[in-house]
Amino acid sequence: MTAVVLGGAAMAAFYGLGQGLLTAGLLFLTGAPVLGLAHVLPRRRARAGSLSRQLAAGTGLVVGATLASVGIAAAIMFISPHDAFTLGLLLAFAATLAARSAGLLAGGVMDDLQAVRAGLRAVGDGATELNVTTGARDELAELAEATNTMARRLAERGDERDAAEAARRDLMAAVSHDLRTPIASLRVLGEAIAGDVVDDDDRRRYARQLGVHVESLGHLIDDLFELSRLEAGQVEWSMQRVALDELVEETVEAMRPHADARGVRTEVAVPPGLMPAHANPEKVQRVLFNLIQNAIRHTPADGTVTVLAEAASDGVEVEVADTGEGIAPEDRERAFEPFFRGGSEFSRTRSGAGLGLTVCRAIVEAHGGRIWLDESTRGTRVRFSLPGAVQG
Structure with missing residues (x-):
């Protein structure tokens, strides 16, 4: 009109x-x-x-x-x-x-x-490698690019799904392997103790071995349970100000008999007045126990395990260093994977279930920190960071 x-x-x-x-x-x-x-x-x-x-x-x-x-x-x-x-x-x-x-x-x-x-x-139809092109720069071109992007994302999701499925299969195989050995040993030892073919001294020795295998199974189950809770985001910890000088000294002192039995020296280096960390003390101590135990296990007699803590730009950092055999360069990126079998057997040995470092990483990341292998000319240096406690 x-x-x-x-x-x-x-x-x-x-x-x-x-x-x-x-x-x-x-x-x-x-x-x-x-x-x-x-x-x-x-x-x-x-x-x-x-x-x-x-x-x-x-x-x-x-x-x-x-x-x-x-x-x-x-x-x-x-x-x-x-x-x-x-x-x-x-x-x-x-x-x-x-x-x-x-x-x-x-x-x-x-x-x-x-x-x-x-x-x-x-x-x-399931295709993921696409390159849809158009003859102009208009809305149809945007739709074509969106189609290409969707295909790429579907491919990425597929790769992630395949990787997760492969990890699940590997985890089940590793858990089955770690359960099979002690269970078989428990069966043999139990039959020997129940029979009349061993004397009292052997029976007591077998009972002690039974306790070792039961303890190993308990650690494996505890680690699996802790790891599943952490990966599911079920973190219900109380955070507080943690004085790392006291926590580190207490943890090293508790591990010193184990180190002395293997002829390994333990040292602590924490500066006075270090900023407290904002963390759960029990979980941080579990990380320290795992790292120190692993370091002692891979340090020969007359070697040294050193635990130090220092301030960092965004909080505090803790390091556990040893003078052991170290880690092969090709194994460094996978050292924190569950049940990883490295050439140096750093993250998995016959005396460990192979989940200790994985649990350490999950605990540290749940605190908002990170854990990594630092460069070292001798032995292994494992460092992890924690957020600092707010002053007030």
Whole structure:
């Protein structure tokens, strides 16, 4: 209606009110059918079928309605048949050119749509390596890129799922292996104790060995339970200010008899007035116990295990260093994986279940810190960080 009013007003301004009204009426008569069809067509798209048929039907109906409206207007204006016919031919020619141009443009759009549709169908069939391209930089190009991104993300999720499944299988195999050996030993020892083929001294020795195997199984079960809770995010610890100088000294003192029995010296290096950590003391002590025990286990007689703590930019750092055989370079990145069998057998030995370092990493990360292997020219240096306690 705005165009009709503006057209009538322009004619009235130059040729008078009567001509303006006549022009407005003619514009309304020619425009109303076209606009009416343009509003009806979107509601009937489903009946037209494919997008190309919808474009063809819409173009044909609009052009036809325009020619019919012009013919009616010509008859009302008493234009001669010759002039009306000439005007119709010109309009038909212009409409043909417009339809052909629109068809060429729509052809490119349809090719892009076909490419995107083929890509989406490929994703639905499980394809993950796609490169859907279009011939323009428009919304269809964005849709094609979104299709490529979706395929890449599906591939990543698939890789993560496969890796998780492989890790689960490896974990089950490792747990089965670690359970099979002590259980078999327990069965043999139990049968020997129950029989009459051993004397009292052997029976007592076998009983002590039974206790060792039972303790090993208990540690394995405790580590598995702790690890499953940590990975599930079930952390219900009370955090508090932890004085690391006292905690480190207490832990090393508790491990000193074990070190002395193997001929290993233990040293503590914690500066006075060190910033307290914001942590759970029992969990941090468990990390220290695991690391110190592992260090003693891999340090020969006359070697040294040193535990130190120092301030860091974002909190405090604790280190457990030994003078043992160290870790092979190819094993360093996997040392904290559960049940990893390294060449140096650092993270898994016959006397350990192979979950100690994994549990240490889970506990430290649950505190918001990290744990890593630091560079060392001799032995192994394991460091972990903890957030500092807020002063107040």
